[in-house]
Amino acid sequence: MTDQAKQDDxxxxxxxxxxxxxxxxxxxxxxxxxxxxxADGRVIFVRHGLPGEQVRAQVTDVxxxxxxxxxxxxxxxxxxxxxxxxxxARPGGCGGCDWQHASxxxxxxxxxxxxAQQLQRLAGLEWPVTVEPLPGDDAGGAEDGLAWRxxxxxxxxxxxxxxxxxxxxxxxxxxxTCLIAHPAITELAITRRDWPGTVAVEAIVxxxxxESAVVVAPRGKKGAGADHRGRSDLDGADAVxxxxxxxxxxxxxxxxxxxxxxxxxxxxxxxSAFWQVHPGAADAxxxxxxxxxxxxxxxxxxxxxCGAGLFAGVLAPxxxxxxxxxxxxxxxxxxxxxxxNLRDWPWARVHRGDVGEVIKRGGLPAAxxxxxxxxxxxLDPRVIEHLDGSERFAYASCDPAxxxxxxxxxxVRGWELTALRAFDAFPMTQHVECVATLVR
Ligand SMILES: C[S@@+](CC[C@H](N)C(=O)[O-])C[C@H]1O[C@@H](n2cnc3c(N)ncnc32)[C@H](O)[C@@H]1O
Numbered sequence: 001m002t003d004q005a006k007q008d009d010x011x012x013x014x015x016x017x018x019x020x021x022x023x024x025x026x027x028x029x030x031x032x033x034x035x036x037x038x039a040d041g042r043v044i045f046v047r048h049g050l051p052g053e054q055v056r057a058q059v060t061d062v063x064x065x066x067x068x069x070x071x072x073x074x075x076x077x078x079x080x081x082x083x084x085x086x087x088x089a090r091p092g093g094c095g096g097c098d099w100q101h102a103s104x105x106x107x108x109x110x111x112x113x114x115x116a117q118q119l120q121r122l123a124g125l126e127w128p129v130t131v132e133p134l135p136g137d138d139a140g141g142a143e144d145g146l147a148w149r150x151x152x153x154x155x156x157x158x159x160x161x162x163x164x165x166x167x168x169x170x171x172x173x174x175x176x177t178c179l180i181a182h183p184a185i186t187e188l189a190i191t192r193r194d195w196p197g198t199v200a201v202e203a204i205v206x207x208x209x210x211e212s213a214v215v216v217a218p219r220g221k222k223g224a225g226a227d228h229r230g231r232s233d234l235d236g237a238d239a240v241x242x243x244x245x246x247x248x249x250x251x252x253x254x255x256x257x258x259x260x261x262x263x264x265x266x267x268x269x270x271x272s273a274f275w276q277v278h279p280g281a282a283d284a285x286x287x288x289x290x291x292x293x294x295x296x297x298x299x300x301x302x303x304x305x306c307g308a309g310l311f312a313g314v315l316a317p318x319x320x321x322x323x324x325x326x327x328x329x330x331x332x333x334x335x336x337x338x339x340x341n342l343r344d345w346p347w348a349r350v351h352r353g354d355v356g357e358v359i360k361r362g363g364l365p366a367a368x369x370x371x372x373x374x375x376x377x378x379l380d381p382r383v384i385e386h387l388d389g390s391e392r393f394a395y396a397s398c399d400p401a402x403x404x405x406x407x408x409x410x411x412v413r414g415w416e417l418t419a420l421r422a423f424d425a426f427p428m429t430q431h432v433e434c435v436a437t438l439v440r
Contacts, residue, residue, distance in 0.1 A: 015042075015067055019059045022075065025049045028110040030118060030401050032098030032430035033068075044069050047167065048091055050078035050102055051110070058091070060168075068168075080106030085146060086179045088164075089428075094175050095167030098430040104145045108133065108424050111432040115400040115422055122404035123411065131422045131432060134280035145427030149180045151204045151277045156195045156219070163191060180428050182207060182279070188214060193233055203237075204271055207279050208261040213239035213271045215249060241271055248272055248333060257337065262286060263314050268340050270333035274307040276433075281425040285373075285396055285435060286314045288421045292394035292437035293369045298322040301369040302390075304355050304383060305329065309338030309348075311371045311396075316345035323347060326364060328355045356380035371396065378402025384409050393438040403434055415440050 015021065015038075025034035025046055033045035036057065049055045049071035057069035070091035074081070084090065084100035099107045108131035119125045137144045154162040157172040164175050177186055184205035195201055195216075202215040214237040234240050239254025249256045249272050257270045262282035269275045276282045289311050295301060295318040303312035306327030316325045325348040329335050335352040342348040351358050355374075358364060359382045366389040372379060373396035384406065387393055393415065397403035407417055419437035426432065 015059050015062060017059050017061050020056055020072070021059065021069070022054070022056050025051055025053045025055060025071075027051055027117070028114055030114050030430075036069075042067070046071050047098065048072075048101060049074070050080055050106070053078045053081070078102075078106075080109075085142075086175075088173060088175050092166070094164045094173045094178075095169065096164050096178070097180065097428040100428050104133070104137065104424075104427060107145070107427065111424065111430070112422065114430075115403075115420075115432065115434060118400040118404035119407065119420075122401065123408040123417075125404075125407070125417060127417070127420060129420060129422055131424050132284075133424050133427075134278055134284055136278075136280050137424065137427055145424075146179045147181070147183055148278050148280075148427060149178075149185065150182045150207060150279055151202065151275070152178065152181050152185050152190070154190050154201045154203070156198045156200055158219075160195045160198065161191075162193065162195050162198075162201050184210070184212060188212060188234075188236055190214070200243075202271075204258060206258050206260055209259055211258045212237045213241060213254065213256075213258060215241045215243055215271055217243040239271065243272075256333075260308075262310065265313075267308055267310065267313065268337050269308045270337050273331055273334035273337055275310075276425065278425045281423065281433060282310060284423050284425075285433065286310060288423075288435035289371050289394045289396060290314060290318070292419065292435060293371060293392050295319055295323075295369055299369055300324040300365055300367040301326075302364060302367045302371070303327040304370065304372040305374045306338055306350065307331075307334050307373070309341040309350065311373065311394075312338065312348055312350070313341050315369070315371075316342060316348040319347070321347055324365060324367075325349075326351065326367070328353065328358050328364070330354050354380075356382040359383065359386045366390075368392065370394070373397075374402075376402060379406045379409075381409070384413065387415070388413060391440055393440075395434075395436040395438060397434045397436065398431060400432065400434065403436060407436060407438070410438055 023036035036044045043066040046057045054076040055071035056073035058072045059069045088094035089100035112129040112131045115129045119127045155172045163172045185203045199219040200217040205212045240252040241249040260267045263286045297320040299319040301315045306329045312327040327350040338350045368391045371394040376399040415438040423433045
């Protein structure tokens with residue numbers, strides 16, 4: 001073995017990056033992989049394959065406990081295999097999509113099995129899971145699962161080419177047209193333009209209103225001087241915004257926020273703030289959260305990690321003037337949006353701050369109903385303690401592993417999981433959105 005090979009073989013697995021192994025793929029694992037085992041039981045996580053397939057896999061890296069690999073040759077194909085619609089969905093290509101080589105129903109079955117597996121392993125629950133398609137992806141045609149993404153972050157190479165990153169890589173892949181991007185994003189032609197002095201470009205569109213914004217992140221100090229002000233090639237965007245460090249976004253043209261539509265009304269959402277990227281997701285999630293919480297007039301409800309106030313805004317009219325709704329969010333722009341979006345209901349208010357810290361300083365009332373929609377890291381443990389006084393909890397989660405971990409912690413404190421809905425809010429990728437109902 002060369003020194004480099006010895007270094008690659010850190011785990012003493014006897015394999016190293018670049019090696020080829022023939023394996024039969026087992027179940028799908030969280031993260032877009034299938035689990036395979038070598039004859040001696042060693043684990044390899046393989047991308048670009050499907051459960052049950054026999055493949056030749058090329059090892060991409062070796063850690064102290066396992067190896068990762070790409071299926072580079074399919075020896076026995078799964079009946080669920082389809083030709084990936086995008087030529088970049090391949091080993092060494094764009095890392096944005098994980099399951100383009102599976103039919104959409106198979107993708108949903110895989111995601112359902114991953115959620116069920118996490119619940120079983122981390123929360124000790126046998127829970128049958130179905131992943132539901134969102135409107136727009138259920139017509140049964142070739143367009144299902146494509147052209148949905150209303151927000152795209154493009155990385156820019158040092159030579160000024162905007163593209164998408166490879167899997168677990170900093171390499172910027174010149175993808176041309178991304179097939180999961182909404183057509184209104186494709187029209188902005190971000191990947192066909194030059195981006196001198198730029199490290200990233202984000203495009204945001206609102207299909208219902210036709211609004212669009214382009215957010216440019218300058219590359220270091222030099223990039224700060226790159227002039228995007230006079231760019232006529234961005235005339236197609238309603239707003240051009242420059243990301244300026246901690247100060248947030250500076251508008252070169254247009255507003256720094258967009259008007260989103262969900263739950264039958266408009267929402268002001270800053271270009272820097274969170275909003276679901278699938279056009280059908282906000283509606284599906286609000287419906288699931290309301291079904292979980294069953295709000296009544298006079299209720300007190302918390303919306304933790306509230307973003308622009310989506311769930312608080314559907315709860316406020318239902319609890320009415322005799323009730324109270326309190327949102328918590330730490331992003332300043334999102335807090336401004338949430339306050340704006342809740343302005344019609346004086347009994348709804350928003351705390352700015354870290355959810356755990358707001359709880360610690362006693363800033364939240366006891367509430368019968370709580371919805372939380374945390375980032376991938378899941379719930380702050382202080383949220384779980386604070387929930388002791390509540391009766392119904394809707395947990396919106398974009399990570400089945402932290403969802404299952406938190407369900408386990410909640411069960412210890414007397415909560416019971418009574419329903420779980422899962423939505424295919426990110427077709428072609430390994431990501432999935434869940435709303436769990438827990439009651440006490
Ligand atoms: C997944 S988004 C949910 C937003 C909203 N529920 C929606 O659906 O539009 C999570 C939000 O939590 C905020 N956030 C993340 N960590 C937080 C923390 N520790 N304390 C307060 N807010 C946090 C983020 O800024 C983001 O707006």
